[in-house]
Amino acid sequence: MYTMLSPCDMCTGAIQMYRIPRAVIGENRTFRSPGEAHLRSRGVEVINLDLPEPKALMDGFIANRPDVRNEDTGEE
Numbered sequence: 703m704y705t706m707l708s709p710c711d712m713c714t715g716a717i718q719m720y721r722i723p724r725a726v727i728g729e730n731r732t733f734r735s736p737g738e739a740h741l742r743s744r745g746v747e748v749i750n751l752d753l754p755e756p757k758a759l760m761d762g763f764i765a766n767r768p769d770v771r772n773e774d775t776g777e778e
């Protein structure tokens with residue numbers, strides 16, 4: 703499965719449920735979920751491409767809508 707960011711709970715659950723062997727992440731600097739470590743502990747290969755494009759997209763989103771981002775990630 704490919705995810706733009708660190709896999710959220712829904713992506714993590716889907717990867718497990720459908721036994722997807724590999725998760726490829728665009729970047730995880732703007733948000734790192736516990737899903738990465740959880741998937742690795744379950745034998746899923748997690749590859750972080752650390753691409754500049756998704757980070758720039760997220761940086762713009764966080765700057766414009768910090769309220770929505772914080773609500774989504776549970777951060778204050």
Ligand SMILES: [Zn+2]
Nearest residue numbers: 709710712713
């Ligand atoms: Zn997700």
